[in-house]
Amino acid sequence: MIKNRRLEDKGPAFGIRHVQVILLFLCLIVNYIGRQNASVSVVAMTNAKSTNPDFPEYNWNETHKSYILSSFYWGYSLTQCLATYICRHFGSKPSMLIATAGSALLSAITPMAIGLGGWQVYCGIRTLQGLFQGLLLPTLHDHLAKWSPIEERTRLGALSLTGLETGNLLGMAVPGLIAHSRWGWPGISYFSAGFSIFWCLLWIIFADSSPIVSRLISPEEKTYILTSQRKNDGKQVKIPIPWKAILTSIPFASLVSVRIASIWGMGTMQSQIPSYLHSIFLMNIGENTFYSTLPYVVMLIMTYVYLIFADVLLKKNIFSLTGVKKTINSFAMWIPAIALFGLGTVDRATSAIILMTISIGVSGGVSIGSGLNAIDLSANHAVVLMGILNTVTSIASMMAPLFVGVIVTDETDRSQWQIVFWTSALVYFFGNLQFIIFSSTETQPWNDEKYMLVSQDDKQPQIRKVNSVLELRTYDDSSMKNDTSLLKE
Template structure:
């Protein structure tokens, strides 16, 4: 029998219980038993495939996709300045007399649509696959980006808001699809590396949106060029994604057999896994303590980070008498630090896991603690600074936002740990709840701060965010885990159906007496506990 074939064999302990009649080599009547067989796989070690394979290409494509789509998402904050003050950039293009209220509608309208498609995005991804859904999301973003200058000249700020809402609807499906795609392509031992690298595209896109948008607005293309460039980048990514992406390893045209086997076997996918629809255990999800702990953690992170991003500039303008919003370098420094530090976290986590210094759960909790408690301390410190400590304020703000990038490895990727089969659903649910928080943050701060020059009021705002940061991580430390939950099982909702299917499976026809096994071959057979056959007397 060739190595690598699946063989029907009785277990070693079972063969020892069979007494043979020396004359006719038949099983004696006194030892008749019911045979139980197991599928035994030879221990020929399967190669892991190339060090740089198609799974890494998928991660790189996700990185590029998150980068270009975040550029399209965030470039409006720079474009709107040029559109309402042409003299500050290129005066050869139209200028619009929009007040602060109109600007706030434009800047927030993206999230009105974004929050509506987070959960539906999970279902669309399960139904049509990440390849199709992400392609449509990026293509829709590209089309509306390219149409923006013309539509604004025709319909003003109202049409601009409508375009941003539509772009938000398209981009709401991104993170559920990214998470689902990573779950299909990332072997457990490489999940941190591939997942964290993909997610750094959000930080890269944030930094590039600020730098590139300002340069384009001042150039020959003016502010319309911001929309044209971002739309073209999204369209170019669509082309690459359509060619090289695949929903899973078995569908890829470019993957080698060894890498495909490595990915599918490490994820414990059988032959018909991708052809089945696994029902969603809603009750189990909403009553799962680790998932609820993750939900609280994500919400607390969103509150603290949105305070850093939205309220710090106002504090520096009111208390420190600084206008960092007009300085592209100061505005982008925190996000540049976040992007660079995310790679430091990635490498550190990889080393800790490779050398087995810490378990995956311990790595998650350690990195999440750093990304929550250091910014919490920085928030409290910033609240006590005055106009004489501007440089220290910038340093603290940069460090606090940068260090928070560890939350990607700490808690963001935890959805894949808890349930690889339902990772897209979990990220859709958690992101939907968490993205309500940025809407509440400015409202809460607005109720507390009635005088932007009053440092005491700002200390309350930052102190509240620090407390939420602190206790959100405490919840994760106590109840968080990186172990897959029982409700992730394929047959969790229908265990009886699975048992009945096993009973209906015809028993293989074999000889009453086990054929002799070559001693060398017998040593190469693995006998894991879950495959051990038991004799029935």
């Protein structure tokens, strides 16, 4: 069996599939730095005295800030399904290169553009960055599905997705340090652009869209991956998309719901931490950066704790894969929900930091609990599922900061922030509850390459003999009447 395969049959202990995981990890870091640094940049731009006063300061109110923070998702929501088309036709390598390079170039021109057009132009640039980065996660899941042996899928996928937590961490920490330096807040955009371009060069050299077309993979490792995925012929086949089956799938609907809940809660916390600490506890951006990044340090650590926990439970057969993922997802969403209920009521900065650290740090398990569920349901259609999933969930990403802008009309009013946090807690709770009831990690029937041939409601599978070979065919009622070559039972 595959699980008993000797090490030498898997190729080198550190193979090209591991290189792909490292590249995906770095890709998430560079793109999430570009995505998240706006929450720190906006504070620096509107309070220059707290950073480097040699650069312009803008008189933007909370509504302007909420538009800037949400505008990324205006574009992000539009290109998720487009990512499906691009990735299926051109492969994951050019798709991810386009996503990252486009976002990097926009980062490079951000300081100059803001000087010319203010917050409105900043919103426009963030929207365009969202358009490019909308290609990212669907393509990443397609890349993981093609490069991960089934036995290693959870581990390799989780390691790749820790780039999210690392990117969030660096996206909060590094901009604050740069804003204090002689480069000021414009240096934040320049750093993000340079880091992204460096990744693009690595991607061009070392990445390939699949093991089948890889120039660097060894024959042993290639055989191991394809055998695990039951693709022994080594051929790339474009499979028709079973739209009806996908859109009526209960496990997929459950995945969409839990991701909406997760994105709403995390989006609120990620975008509002700097403003909340500054408005309620009067922390300057130096303190703000330290305390804002602390939860992401805990999140990164907890992600690896969850990964080890999952490996132990699976190896000892304590839980099934479905049970492991539901358990981890419950820890990662219900503990933060409890912390969020308390966050809006505390009146001490220390208590707020502790609860904020818990609510964000513990949620790192979501990437393991539900983050890879699309590949579990259908590796063949992972890019399609993620295109649909991210299109829907990006609406939550867009609405969360706008919701804050509507509710928080007075930034110093703790009761208004309380509404924001309690709403996120309820979304977390009910989102995970339905995931426990309806989700699954079982590969769905519509993942099969032959599903569109044999699973139509108005057709029946039949067998006919062609040159002494049994061939699976589908016939509607009319074709069955006219075909006399059907084998009789």
